[in-house]
Amino acid sequence: MNLISYETSLNMLELLEVNASKNENVPLSLALGRTLSKDVIAKYNDPRFPTASMDGYAVIHSDLDSDSIRVLGDNPAGHDETRVVTEGTCIKTFTGSKMPQGADTLIQIENVDAIDGKITIEEKVPLANAVRPIGEGYKSGDVLIKKGTKIGFAEIGVMAGLNIVMANVAVRPRVAVISTGSEILDLGVESDNPSQIRSSNNYTLAALFEQAGAQVIQLGTVGDDKDSIMKTFENALCSADILVSTGGVSVGDYDFVKDIVPRLGAEVIFKGVAIKPGRHIMVAQREDKFVLALPGFAYSSTVVSMLYVLPLIAKMLGKENSFKTVEAKLSEDFHKRSRFTEFTACNVTIEDGQYFVNFDGKKVGSSAILTNMLERSALMISGEEDKNLEEGTFVNVILLENF
Known part of the structure; x- marks a missing residue:
């Protein structure tokens, strides 16, 4: 078998054209784990106005040298404060509150002594102490979350803060997974034949692909029968964007997959790569669908899936890197x-x-x-x-x- 180098195979994989333009809107509550298809851009500054970062008194900094400062009243969080702080006055302001007009500093409660509607300063603070300036968090027009990001808890929180009700996400590519080989027993199936082994490939790879953002079609196992494999593969390509099979790609008498894939009308992009494990990998394309035939050994198929299937899934999701x-x-x-x-x-x-x-x-x-x-x-x-x-x-x- 003529083997191409790993670097050549990656270049050939990179040149494959995939449809990465499919996207949909889903409720933010259902967006966890999905992949953003558009940048999330801030429409406003955060905060939109100077904001108190702790409980204290909004003052004019130069008044901290005064004997006492008169308190005009309270300014709780969420209150649209309209009073103006002038020389010799202050307003008791709480964490998250809009800073009153005229005030430039917040002195925390523990730094003052409050008696009879006035405060005396026990410990001074710097100018603009405990005041979040406009746009400290982010500014209008900032890209907060980049396209291709997998949405996690932090992304959910940021988008909720931006009042994004529906998240624009990439449509999950559909990946059909099947294990071939008469020696393979699917889960729950019993046999008296001690030479048969329990299938793990299709479950391992299904979990790997779902973790990468794909929607998996679990096809279970099929024995070493050309007609059965052919029919299963053909049906899979009717509904899946990518078909991933394990087993049947080596040089044995019962390795039928390598011969069946071309009969499906798929063009073989490459077969055989100088890698260990997984040198017998086959990658083929039929129109906008892809077939990846992998070795049957569980460890090999998993490694090769990381190297070749995950990049294809990433491309379909509009992501730059798969690992x-x-x-x-x-x-x-x-x-x-x-x-x-x-x-x-x-x-x-x-x-x-x-x-x-x-x-x-x-x-x-x-x-x-x-x-x-x-x-x-x-x-x-x-x-x-x-x-x-x-x-x-x-x-x-x-x-x-x-x-």
Whole structure:
């Protein structure tokens, strides 16, 4: 098999044209986890007027040298204060309240002694103390949340503060997931055949894709039967934007998927990449639909999905990146096992702002399993040209979403 390099495969994936213009409006209460399709821009300054940041007295700063200052009354939060503070007067003003006209400073309650409608200053404060100026939070026209952002609790709060009732979000791409192979047993299915294994691929990948913002169509499993696979794939492409299958792409007699995909009328973009794990990956396109046929081994299919399926989902959502790559320093020697670009499960720690990599408890080689990705795990990248790497070497690391 002629293998292309990892870098070439990424370039080819990047050139694929996808429809990233689909968007819809959803109620803000249902927008959590969705992806913004338009920038959220502030229409007003925050605050719109000078605002008290604590409880105290709104005064003219030069009056702090006076023997006493007369209190005109109270100014609770939410009150549209119209009285004007003049020389020798002040207004008791509470946290979040609009600062009265004429006042330029707020002196907190604990700094004064209030007796008979007057205050005496026990400890002075600087000019403009405890006053939030107009636009301190943000200014009209500021981009507060960028297009492509995954909406979390903070984004919900900001949009609520802007009175955004309906959030404009990207339509979630539909990803159909299926595991192929007669040795695979779906969840809940029982068998007396000890050589069969429980399916985890379709559930692992479905969770991965949903976490990335996709809507998943779970197709379960199908045995090594050409007609059944063909029919299942054809039906999936009628409703899905992306079809992801596991198994059947290697060179065995029962690896039918690699032959079926072209028969669907899909153009093979590339098949076979010099990566470990996952070199037998196939990426194909039929009109505006995509087919990604992945290896059947659970760890391999998961890694390859991160490298190739997540970027496609991100493009359809209008996002720039599907994962974060950082530079990290090896805390121990690393033995490279192949001449391919390798993606090795590792542990990442942060010390004084620097990322460090170690492999404590991680399985390698043919024993690599999905538990490698539990807890604070990441994927270390070692290139085709890399040999064994010594402790202290800087490497690139893909951070997983649960990091």
